[in-house]
Amino acid sequence: MTMTMPDTAVAATAPLLEIRNLTKRFNAHGGGVVRAVENVSFSIGRGETFALVGESGCGKTTLTKLVLGLEKPTSGEILFHGADLATASSKAMHGYRRQAQAVFQDPYSSLNPRMRVSKIIAEPLMAHGIGDRDSQRARVLEMLDVVGLPKTAADLYPHEFSGGQRQRVAIARALSLKPAFMVLDEPISALDVSVRAQILNLLADIQDEFGLTYLIVAHDLALVEHFSSSVGVMYLGSMAELGPTESVFSHPKHPYTQALLASVPRPDPDHRAPVGVIYGEIGSAMAPPPGCKFHPRCPYAVDICKTTPPVDRELAPGQLVACHLAETIVPPVQSSIAPL
Amino acid sequence: MTDAAIIPAPMQKPPLLKVENLKTYLYLKRGVVRAVDGVDLEVAEGETLGIVGESGSGKTMTSLSMLRLLPKPSGRIVEGSITLDGTDLVKLSEDEMVRDWRGRRISMVSQDPLTSLNPVFSIGDQVGAPFRYHKLAQGRGAVRKAVEAVLARVRIPSPAKRIDDYPHQFSGGMRQRVVTAMAIACSPRLLIADEPTSALDVTIQVQMMELFRELQRDSGVGIIMITHDLGVAAGICHRVAVMYAGRVVESGDVREIFRNPAHPYTRGLLNSIPHLGRKRRRLEAIAGQPPSLIDPPRGCRFAARCPQKMARCDDYPPQFEVATGHKAACWLAEPRS
Incomplete structure (x- = not known):
C-alpha cells in the first residue's frame, strides 16, 4: 500500500489539461491581425473546475475552441494527459474528442430540432462507433436518469421541452461518451433565473459522480466563485490574473480583477458599486495597447505600464498576477456589504 | 371613506x-x-x-x-x-x-443596442428623428445642436465629432448611450x-x-x-x-x-x-x-x-x-x- 501511494499521488496532482504559451492570431478581413489569445498558460487538475472570466472580446471563447480542438493554435501547446494536441495524429485526436465534450450556452440552438432526444443523446456514441443499438438505447435511458429526465423524454423532440430541460438533454449528450473533461460555455446564462440553480446543482452532482474535470466560461462572477476551484481572468487575449478562486476573489491583486469584482451588481440595496473604478471599454484585439494592455483603463498606470508588458509573478501561493504594480496598489473601497 | x-x-x-x-x-x-x-x-x-x-x-x-x-x-x-x-x-x-x-x-430603451439602431443612418440622423418628428427643433442647424446636447447628456465624448458616425463605429456601451439619448430626446x-x-x-x-x-x-x-x-x-x-x-x-x-x-x-x-463572498456547496x-x-x-x-x-x-x-x-x-x- 505504501508502495503505491506515490503513484496515486502523482496521478492525482498531474494536470489533466495543460496550456503552455498558447497564442492564436486570426487574419482579419481587409488586412490586419486579430490577436485573440496571446501567450496564455494554465493547467487544470483532474476533478478540478477552472473558470475563465473576462469581458466580451477578451478571448475566452477562442480559448475554449482551441481547447476543444475546433481551432488550431498559432503557437503554443495544449497537453491532455501530457500529449500535445497540435502534434497529435488524427486517430489520437479522435480519442481526445471522445474524452472532451462541451455544453453550450443556448439549448435552443445547440439541439437539432428534427431529432428525437434519444437520437441526440446517442449521436456521439454512433459517431464513435460505440455499442449496438440496444446498448446505445440503454445508455440513453441511463443518461436521462442521470440528468433527471423521465424515460419518456427519449421519444420527444427538443421543442417539447423548456429551456432547463433542454439543457439537461445537452448535458446528457455530453455525458453519453463518459468523457473525462467538459467545457461548459455559459451553461446557465440563457436559462430562466428560477431553473439556473437546478442545472448548476446537476453539473456539480455529475462532476462528483463521474469524476469530471470542468473548464467553465462564465460572466457571472458570483457563479464563478460558487462553482470553480481555480479562475483565470482574461483581458484582451492575455491572462491578467490566475489562481485558486478563493484567493483571487478574496484578495484580487490585478486592478482589472479588482474592478470586475467591484462592478458586480449585488442583490443588496445597501451595496453601491463604486463608480469610476475604471473608465472606458475594452480595446481592440487588432491593435492592442502597447505595454500592459489594460493600462489605458487602469487608474494606477505609470510610465512602465505604457511601454513594457508585465510578466506573470506569483504573489501568493498559486496566484499569478501580470501587473507591474500589484504589490503597491490597494483595492478600491467597497461600500457596506451587510449580510442579507 | x-x-x-x-x-x-x-x-x-x-x-x-x-x-x-x-x-x-x-x-x-x-x-x-x-x-x-x-x-x-x-x-x-x-x-x-x-x-x-x-x-x-x-x-x-x-x-x-x-x-x-x-x-x-x-x-x-x-x-x-x-x-x-x-x-x-x-x-x-x-x-x-x-x-x-x-x-x-413615454419612451423605451431596449436590451440590444445593436438591433435598435439602423446601420445605414448616421447617429445624428437617428437621434435627430424624435426632435424632427415632434417638432422640438426645426431646421438642420437647430436639430444638430439639439442632438449634440443630448449626446453630451448621455456622456458621449466629443459629440460634435461623433454625430456623423454610424452605429458600427461605436462600442456596445456607447451604442447603448446613443439609444438612451434617443429615448430621452x-x-x-x-x-x-x-x-x-x-x-x-x-x-x-x-x-x-x-x-x-x-x-x-x-x-x-x-x-x-x-x-x-x-x-x-x-x-x-x-x-x-x-x-x-x-x-x-x-x-x-x-x-x-x-x-x-x-x-x-x-x-x-x-x-x-x-x-x-458567501460560498455554499449547493x-x-x-x-x-x-x-x-x-x-x-x-x-x-x-x-x-x-x-x-x-x-x-x-x-x-x-x-x-x-x-x-x-x-x-x-x-x-x-x-x-
Whole structure:
C-alpha cells in the first residue's frame, strides 16, 4: 500500500489539461491581425473546475475552441494527459474528442430540432462507433436518469421541452461518451433565473459522480466563485490574473480583477458599486495597447505600464498576477456589504 | 371613506403612472396566452420601479402595453387602465399615441443596442428623428445642436465629432448611450428600460446604471427598470415589483423586498442565486418550471413549485399588506386576526 501511494499521488496532482504559451492570431478581413489569445498558460487538475472570466472580446471563447480542438493554435501547446494536441495524429485526436465534450450556452440552438432526444443523446456514441443499438438505447435511458429526465423524454423532440430541460438533454449528450473533461460555455446564462440553480446543482452532482474535470466560461462572477476551484481572468487575449478562486476573489491583486469584482451588481440595496473604478471599454484585439494592455483603463498606470508588458509573478501561493504594480496598489473601497 | 383618503397629504404627489388591473392577452393559434393577467403598478415622479421576473413572467408585455406596441395582430389589452399624467393610454387612438405620447412622454430603451439602431443612418440622423418628428427643433442647424446636447447628456465624448458616425463605429456601451439619448430626446415623463444593461459587460453596466441615476436626478423622469437580475434591481431601484406567470406576486420598497421578502417565490429566487463572498456547496434550487400561460393554474401560479403549498393555494390570494407599501399575493402573508 505504501508502495503505491506515490503513484496515486502523482496521478492525482498531474494536470489533466495543460496550456503552455498558447497564442492564436486570426487574419482579419481587409488586412490586419486579430490577436485573440496571446501567450496564455494554465493547467487544470483532474476533478478540478477552472473558470475563465473576462469581458466580451477578451478571448475566452477562442480559448475554449482551441481547447476543444475546433481551432488550431498559432503557437503554443495544449497537453491532455501530457500529449500535445497540435502534434497529435488524427486517430489520437479522435480519442481526445471522445474524452472532451462541451455544453453550450443556448439549448435552443445547440439541439437539432428534427431529432428525437434519444437520437441526440446517442449521436456521439454512433459517431464513435460505440455499442449496438440496444446498448446505445440503454445508455440513453441511463443518461436521462442521470440528468433527471423521465424515460419518456427519449421519444420527444427538443421543442417539447423548456429551456432547463433542454439543457439537461445537452448535458446528457455530453455525458453519453463518459468523457473525462467538459467545457461548459455559459451553461446557465440563457436559462430562466428560477431553473439556473437546478442545472448548476446537476453539473456539480455529475462532476462528483463521474469524476469530471470542468473548464467553465462564465460572466457571472458570483457563479464563478460558487462553482470553480481555480479562475483565470482574461483581458484582451492575455491572462491578467490566475489562481485558486478563493484567493483571487478574496484578495484580487490585478486592478482589472479588482474592478470586475467591484462592478458586480449585488442583490443588496445597501451595496453601491463604486463608480469610476475604471473608465472606458475594452480595446481592440487588432491593435492592442502597447505595454500592459489594460493600462489605458487602469487608474494606477505609470510610465512602465505604457511601454513594457508585465510578466506573470506569483504573489501568493498559486496566484499569478501580470501587473507591474500589484504589490503597491490597494483595492478600491467597497461600500457596506451587510449580510442579507 | 375618511377625509385623509380624499385629500392627499401635501407632500404626497399623485403617482406619475398608475396601472390598474391590466390584462394583456396574446391570441395565438395554439391558444390564448394570458401574458399579463391583472397587474397593478405605480411609479412616482423621480422614482425607479424595478419589474423583476424571468422570461414569460409578463414583464416585457406589461411594458409593451404601456407603449401600446403589442405584437400585431395577436396582442390585445383586454382590460384595465394605464394612467400616465392623468390620461388613460389604453383609451387613446393610435394617432394620438403617435403624436403626443410615444417617444414624447413615454419612451423605451431596449436590451440590444445593436438591433435598435439602423446601420445605414448616421447617429445624428437617428437621434435627430424624435426632435424632427415632434417638432422640438426645426431646421438642420437647430436639430444638430439639439442632438449634440443630448449626446453630451448621455456622456458621449466629443459629440460634435461623433454625430456623423454610424452605429458600427461605436462600442456596445456607447451604442447603448446613443439609444438612451434617443429615448430621452423629448424629455419624457416615463422611461421604460427593458434589460438595458444585460447585454453589456459588468464594468460598462456600472457606468450605464450611473447614467440612469444622473438622468433621473437632472430631469425627475420616472423609470421602469425591467430586469431578471436581482443585483441590478437592488442597485438602482427605489421600489420593486416581482412578477411571476403574468401577475405581480410581491411589491414594495427595495429594502423591504430584499431584506424581508414575503413571497416564497421572491425568497426562492434570492436563495437560488450565488452571492459573492458567501460560498455554499449547493444552491437551494426552486423545483420545476414556470407554468404555461395558455392554461394557467387556477389558484396561486407558484403553488406547484412552492415548498409551503397549502390547500388554500387553490384560490388565488389577494395582495396582503405585510408592511407599509409592501404587498405580497400569498396566503402566508394574510394578517392574523
